[in-house]
Amino acid sequence: MSEKAYIIQLSCDDQPGIVANVTTIIASLGANILESNQFWDRQADHFFLRIAITVPAEVTREAVARALEPSIDRFKLDLKVTDVDQRPKIIIMVSKFDHAMHHLLYQIKVNWLNAEVVAIVSNHEASRAAAEIEGIAYYHWPVTKENKAEQEEKLLNLVSETGAELVVLARYMQVLSNELSSKLFGKIINIHHSFLPSFKGAKPYHQAHERGVKLIGATAHYVTPDLDEGPIIEQETQRVSHSLTSEDFVATGRDIESRVLARAVKYHLEGRVMLNSHRTVVFTP
Template structure:
């Protein structure tokens, strides 16, 4: 097919007619909507919409953006047009637990997530060989109390030079500075190995074991200056019994962490997530968005 598959994200104050205005615009510009979702938040008066469409008459993204400026202004909207099939550049950060890294490298290799991993940053060297063998630049940046500002400057330099629009903390165990959190607001996704808000901070599996919960979980969220308090994108849980130790939890948690993080990235990368105060809106996946490019 010669058509392009694009998507549009809009967030604006809830005003009657906005859906019609957007639908008209797309129709008038030769775009055929394939699926869409909307949410009108009564408590905040904000309206959110995501539309997938085919540009059947050849309009390019820049043409679509240009023509849409009038609607953006009329509705005081935040709007973003993007190509659903274009790969987004991502930098991964990891410390010593490698399961999320391994999982994301695999999904990237088979094209199950439309991302380009343009770099991996670690405060350890454990995964240097693994990453390099994937032909991905590996950056070891040790972080200490003393060098933290310099280390973060170096991290940010790598992110910016690589053109990455998203940082994924794939079990990166250093707390980022408030400044870095603010600067990359809505662009850093973390996986925390508990069902937040339970068991924030260090050693959540040990905390969970000591409390005697019957399910452990994982939470993927945008990183903010408040540790483990950012907007939650995805969570899931797995059953444990009295017969499992905190060390068992670490292993059982690997699978749920890897999957929760991958799902959160899938949602973010496909433009399905909107930050709404300290919460998120996560729209359902578009048809075909899970299809991977390769068998394995």
């Protein structure tokens, strides 16, 4: 029998009966639950739920959302229903260091990431050839103090024109304005080349090497007006020793950055990340 798959994400103030009510409605649609994750933030008294379902093919995303409207009214839900068959559109932004970009493109090619890259935006020409090989539109927008606002307006227009649901900063070495960060809050993921909150700013691996750290890492987070302080989605560390040079740290970091960013993007696109004030709830597989 032909089926459709949807992801349901919801959050609200915690109260009795949420799961029972929602799953009863889902069952009435003839759905099967493939995966269910829930979390109660006791401190904030807020509840988060993610349910992956399959339904008969004739049940549309709109029908699922419509069936849940009484629950929205009853529990004051923030609700999102996503069609798994619709490939999310993303924009990748990159500067000169393109390792994380190439890793994302490869993971999309082998279908580990379910996404369509509708554009690559860069303040350098270095990645144009890679974009052309993949048949992806490439936009070279150099950024200066004088044209920063204009270039960011171009980005907002590109997001609107392409229908992009996510902007990925794959080592895009420009600080976004507070205005842009606010407008696209929850829709921009950055990879920070260190284990936040330590070693912010320029050359974090060199800073780490000078401090003689024993663990280095990378952090993927949502972009906010507060530089490198957005809600964290994913992190990874790797042990290092005194025998390594700062260049060894950088090489190790490149691998970590690529993996961490790809996982963060995957979690976001699969509806596994839910914002919880300045933090995230991440329902990993």
